[in-house]
Amino acid sequence: MSQRVGVIGGGQLAWMMGQEAQKLGVSFWVQAAHSDDPAVSIAENSIIAPLSDLEATAQLAENCDVITFENEFIDQSGLSRLRDRVAFRPSLASLAPLLDKYEQRCYLQELGLPVPAFKTVIAGETEFPVEELPVVAKVRRHGYDGQGTFIIPDQWSLDQVWETLKGEQVLLENFIPFESELAIMAARGVNGETVTYPVVETYQRHQVCQRVIVPARISETLEAEIRAIAQTILSALDWVGIFGIELFLTEDHHILVNEIAPRTHNSGHYTLDACDVSQFAMHLKAVTGETLTAPQMQAKAAVMVNLLGYESTENQYLDKRQQLSSLPNTYVYWYGKTQARPGRKLGHVTVLGESIAQASAIADQVSEIWYPHDDN
Structure with missing residues (x-):
C-alpha cells in the first residue's frame, strides 16, 4: 500500500488514522487548521490552513492520490471544483445527503429505515403545542460532541433554547424513551x-x-x-x-x-x-x-x-x-x-x-x- 492519502482535518481522528497509516506504509498528509493540532505531529507532511481554504486543499490534492475527511463540516460546492484533480473518498456525492441533519433524516426515511418522528422548524419563529414536549432540537449543520443538541423537557427550556438558536433552522424530533x-x-x-x-x-x-x-x-x-x-x-x-x-x-x-x-x-x-x-x-x-x-x-x-x-x-x-x-x-x-x-x-x-x-x-x-x- 504505497498511496498518498490526504485528510482534511488535523484532530485526534486524523492523529489515530496517521498512526495506522505508518503501520500500513501509507504516505499520510493533513490539512490542519493549527500547527499544534494532534495529527500534525504524526503526518508525513502538513498544510496549515483553515479547513475551508480551497487553495490549501488544492495543494493537498496535488500531492495526494486520495483525499478523505476527518469531519463532515465541508464546503461541498467548493471541493467539487477539485474532483478532476484527486479522488475524494467517500465521494462528495455520497456525502451530500448526510451533511444536513434534516436532509439526512429524510434520506434515511426514504430508504425505508426506522427513524424517530421529526420535522424542521425555524427556532423562535415556529410555535408548537406544549403537550408535544419533551422533544430534542438539533442544529442542522455543524453540531458535534453534544454542541447544537438540546433536550427540551418543558416550556422554560424551550424558551431558553429558542432564544439561543433564534433564527436557525433546526431539526426537531420526538424524544425517545x-x-x-x-x-x-x-x-x-x-x-x-x-x-x-x-x-x-x-x-x-x-x-x-x-x-x-x-x-x-x-x-x-x-x-x-x-x-x-x-x-x-x-x-x-x-x-x-x-x-x-x-x-x-x-x-x-x-x-x-x-x-x-x-x-x-x-x-x-x-x-x-x-x-x-x-x-x-x-x-x-x-x-x-x-x-x-x-x-x-x-x-x-x-x-x-x-x-x-x-x-x-x-x-x-x-x-x-x-x-x-x-x-x-x-x-x-x-x-x-x-x-x-x-x-x-x-x-x-x-x-x-x-x-x-x-x-x-x-x-x-x-x-x-x-x-x-x-x-x-
Missing part, C-alpha cells in the same frame, strides 16, 4: 464489499459519549437487523470508507436510527486494541482500494472510556495518566491537546477483559481516577 443507545461501525470498499464491526452500547453525559461497551448486550436478531441497516446505507450511498451509525433501542425493543457520522467515530475507538483491524486501518484500506475482510475481535469484551475535560485549564494531567497506565489490560490514548475545557475530548482509555463485568470494573477505576468525585 430508550432502553439503550447503540452504535455500529461499518465500511465499504471500492469494489462494493461491506464489513461491519460488533454493535456497541454507548453512554452519554451532557450529550457527549463517555463510555462504550462491546459487545452490546442484545439479541442476535437485533444485531443482525442493525448490521443489515448498515449494509443498506453503505450500498445506497455507494460509500467508500467507514462510517458510524448511532441508534436507539426503544423500551419496546425496536431499533430506530438516530444519525450517521460519515467518518471514523468515537464509538469505534475500542477497535484499536480489541480488533485485528482498527476502524482507522479499515478506512485507509477502503479508500486506497484494498479488498476488505471482516474484522475479528481479539478480546471477549472491551470498554472504552472517554477522558473528557471537566475544567478550563492548561494541564497535561501527567499524574492521572500515570495512574491510568498502571491499571491492568488498559490502553491509554492522549491526544496532546494543550487546553482543557468541560466536555472536550482529551483522550480515551480502552480496557480489555474476559467479560463485560471484568472490563467494566476496571473502567470504573478509570472514571474514579479521571473525574472529580462530585462529577461522575
Whole structure:
C-alpha cells in the first residue's frame, strides 16, 4: 500500500488514522487548521490552513492520490471544483445527503429505515403545542460532541433554547424513551464489499459519549437487523470508507436510527486494541482500494472510556495518566491537546477483559481516577 492519502482535518481522528497509516506504509498528509493540532505531529507532511481554504486543499490534492475527511463540516460546492484533480473518498456525492441533519433524516426515511418522528422548524419563529414536549432540537449543520443538541423537557427550556438558536433552522424530533443507545461501525470498499464491526452500547453525559461497551448486550436478531441497516446505507450511498451509525433501542425493543457520522467515530475507538483491524486501518484500506475482510475481535469484551475535560485549564494531567497506565489490560490514548475545557475530548482509555463485568470494573477505576468525585 504505497498511496498518498490526504485528510482534511488535523484532530485526534486524523492523529489515530496517521498512526495506522505508518503501520500500513501509507504516505499520510493533513490539512490542519493549527500547527499544534494532534495529527500534525504524526503526518508525513502538513498544510496549515483553515479547513475551508480551497487553495490549501488544492495543494493537498496535488500531492495526494486520495483525499478523505476527518469531519463532515465541508464546503461541498467548493471541493467539487477539485474532483478532476484527486479522488475524494467517500465521494462528495455520497456525502451530500448526510451533511444536513434534516436532509439526512429524510434520506434515511426514504430508504425505508426506522427513524424517530421529526420535522424542521425555524427556532423562535415556529410555535408548537406544549403537550408535544419533551422533544430534542438539533442544529442542522455543524453540531458535534453534544454542541447544537438540546433536550427540551418543558416550556422554560424551550424558551431558553429558542432564544439561543433564534433564527436557525433546526431539526426537531420526538424524544425517545430508550432502553439503550447503540452504535455500529461499518465500511465499504471500492469494489462494493461491506464489513461491519460488533454493535456497541454507548453512554452519554451532557450529550457527549463517555463510555462504550462491546459487545452490546442484545439479541442476535437485533444485531443482525442493525448490521443489515448498515449494509443498506453503505450500498445506497455507494460509500467508500467507514462510517458510524448511532441508534436507539426503544423500551419496546425496536431499533430506530438516530444519525450517521460519515467518518471514523468515537464509538469505534475500542477497535484499536480489541480488533485485528482498527476502524482507522479499515478506512485507509477502503479508500486506497484494498479488498476488505471482516474484522475479528481479539478480546471477549472491551470498554472504552472517554477522558473528557471537566475544567478550563492548561494541564497535561501527567499524574492521572500515570495512574491510568498502571491499571491492568488498559490502553491509554492522549491526544496532546494543550487546553482543557468541560466536555472536550482529551483522550480515551480502552480496557480489555474476559467479560463485560471484568472490563467494566476496571473502567470504573478509570472514571474514579479521571473525574472529580462530585462529577461522575
